Amino acid sequence: MPDLTFDDVSITYRTSERGGRGEVHAVRNISLTLPAGGTLGVAGESGSGKSTLAMSVLRLLPANAKLTGRVLVGDTDITELSFGALRALRWADASIIFQGAMHSLNPVRTVGQQIIEALELHVTDSWRTEKERKARVAELLRAVDLAPQKIDAYPHEMSGGQKQRVMIAMALACEPDIIIADEPTTALDVIVQKQILEMISALVTDRGISMLMISHDLSVLATACDRIAVMRDGELLEVGESLRVCLEPEHPYTRQLADAFPTIGDPASRLNPVTRRERPAAAAERTVSDEVLLEAKGLNVTYHGRGAALRAVKNVDLEVRRGEILALVGQSGSGKSTLARTLVGLQHPDDGSTVRFRGQELPRKGRALRAFRSEVQMVLQDPTAALNPKLSIYESVAEGLRVQRYPGDEAERVAQSLIDAELTPPERFMTAIPQELSGGQRQRAVIAGALALGPQMLVADEPVASLDASVRGEILALLLSLRDRLGLSALVITHDLGLAWNIADTVAVMLEGEIVEYGTTEQVLLDPQHEYTRRLLAAAPTIERAGA
Structure with a gap:
């Protein structure tokens, strides 16, 4: 089994001089070794060069990339391989689990056909015939806990977790010695x-x-x-044993x-998403009004199609008070987004359900x-998809x-909305298009659009799921700031319990369309009464638990 070695690797992208960037140095003089049978994590935020480094192993970099140094699989320098030799190395010696299973799988081919394709390109004595290849696929599906059917x-036809399992099965198909996993759990609950x-x-x-x-x-x-290696701006900052890097970083x-x-239960990170070390004094003094702004009683939502009915929301009672941040927590498919869409009038509830805003029926x-929607605005999950790429x-x-x-x-109101979303000075951002902004700036622009009409409440659907660690804290701090400065209420949909600990006053836990636990953040997260809430808390990865 071979080692994987990066020997003084630098990678540069050649870009158009008209864009003003010229050469972009994505990776700078990286030397790292993944020993045979070992596991190495590469950490860093977007733009740190970590994915560029990983893609270089299988020579998957774009044509405008230039690599210097050596990338060795065993004694083989992949930069010197012919295309035929490189194709033989891919899948058989080293394979990759891509980040977005939804975008990496072909939507018009069955998962079996897509796994078999790799087996057909890399035939061995173990799967020479079509029957043997199908048996191998069934074996791989069982290995990743999927039914052979x-x-x-x-x-x-598969959930996000099932699609990710299929990607893992594909990576294992040809029995490789090295697996590269690029953000394999991003956006999963x-x-x-x-x-x-x-x-x-x-x-x-x-x-x-x-x-x-x-x-x-x-x-x-x-x-x-x-072991973990940490990268920033293409450079290697430190590398060492996982627990040491996480708990005693240099x-x-x-x-x-x-x-x-955050660590759930850590007082320093309670109502303080930016750092666990400096908790604002005002955080302990937060109070929530008794005035109910948005209320649901006996709320049911049923989808009808092809003679079958699916009840997505079941008998939900919920209320959001003025100045309150309520976190609605649950797995994918639990009904969170359907409930949120119903509360803002984008989905009709079943007859007999009641939704009231400021005491009036929705x-x-x-x-x-239309007037109601100026009072309650949505902040969508993916800022890249939420903003029209052709509009400023x-x-x-x-x-x-x-x-x-x-x-x-109009111009004055747009400028004030950008200031409220902390995009300052506003003139700098007004003429920009989304591609010219960072992920955090795009999310702030989406929030600015929601703030423009002066709403009383925001409904934010996974507002930080696609953002880096530090940007996540900034956006959550912005939501807290908006609550304090503008008196906004918020319903935040999330599968991230740490987010609830960071900013929420109240937590509602949703399972299969029902609210199974509902109370203050401290009650729900520190003393959970429902088994499902305990499962969510046990599943949340923490550095302390990982090293325990």
């Missing part, structure tokens, strides 16, 4: 994430595979890897990454519904004002 399923991490770790241990895992979350890497940036994800149509930030923020026929000065 899934061989005939299409990707859209905590229970599925735990299952995927445990499965990867067990497969690596049982089969003696070497693994290189990429992530921005140190707690995830501490769970799965023996570099301030590593400490920043470790502090970005309007179903017409001017009354000014146009995106002003869109709601134009729909609602805002009578005041």
